[in-house]
Amino acid sequence: GQPLVFDMSYELQMTQRETENTISQLLESEGSNRRSLEPFHLHFCNLNPEGAYHKELLKRYSTETWENLMITASPQRPIDMFPREQLVYLTADSPNVLRTFDHNKVYVIGALVDRSNMPGVSLANAKRLKLATARLPLDEHLRWECGAKNLTLDQMFRILWTVKQTGSWVEALKFVPQRKHSGYPAKKGTNDYKGAEGRPTVP
Numbered sequence: 001g002q003p004l005v006f007d008m009s010y011e012l013q014m015t016q017r018e019t020e021n022t023i024s025q026l027l028e029s030e031g032s033n034r035r036s037l038e039p040f041h042l043h044f045c046n047l048n049p050e051g052a053y054h055k056e057l058l059k060r061y062s063t064e065t066w067e068n069l070m071i072t073a074s075p076q077r078p079i080d081m082f083p084r085e086q087l088v089y090l091t092a093d094s095p096n097v098l099r100t101f102d103h104n105k106v107y108v109i110g111a112l113v114d115r116s117n118m119p120g121v122s123l124a125n126a127k128r129l130k131l132a133t134a135r136l137p138l139d140e141h142l143r144w145e146c147g148a149k150n151l152t153l154d155q156m157f158r159i160l161w162t163v164k165q166t167g168s169w170v171e172a173l174k175f176v177p178q179r180k181h182s183g184y185p186a187k188k189g190t191n192d193y194k195g196a197e198g199r200p201t202v203p
């Protein structure tokens with residue numbers, strides 16, 4: 001399967017509570033992946049074997065289960081495992097929009113939960129590693145009520161899996177929670193704009 005990388009390098013910036021949330025979201029992603037047709041090959045890169053993330057993973061899974069999961073866990077960086085040109089770091093703060101899902105790229109998701117006092121953390125990290133970056137085409141497909149465009153790790157996983165399978169952002173972005181946006185824009189040329197009811201416009 002196509003690789004999908006979770007960058008586990010953020011554990012020192014997480015509180016215990018945030019570490020638990022991060023791992024819960026990763027377990028949910030791993031579960032969906034395992035049950036799906038054509039799963040991604042999941043990679044947990046930058047996983048410190050002595051660190052809080054690894055400790056929390058072992059707490060949730062027995063050692064045996066953890067070792068049998070379809071996850072490649074490694075302390076190596078994404079750039080040690082894949083050619084730099086193949087990597088695209090996903091971050092809501094990127095100036096670039098991911099318009100089409102590319103089956104030959106390796107997308108990287110930052111394994112952290114959002115904190116309002118930490119905007120731009122994953123963008124800064126991607127820049128330091130000199131990696132291409134992209135944000136999901138949320139503005140292009142949804143109408144936003146308010147600021148926060150950062151999605152959780154399990155939402156990110158479901159969106160990427162769906163767009164990989166269907167090629168459709170409309171399908172994939174159904175995993176963005178409705179409370180984050182106020183509806184889907186009407187298709188160009190149609191006049192059936194439904195206002196702020198949060199309902200998709202039916203053709």
Ligand code: SAM
Pocket residue numbers: 089090091092093108109110111112113114115118119120121122123134135136138149150151152153156
């Ligand atoms: N403030 C954090 C940051 O610096 O990115 C937000 C982290 S977000 C909760 C966790 C990860 O999900 C991000 O590192 C990014 O990989 C991915 N992500 C979340 N929303 C995204 C979006 N709209 N576009 C692209 N990636 C997104």
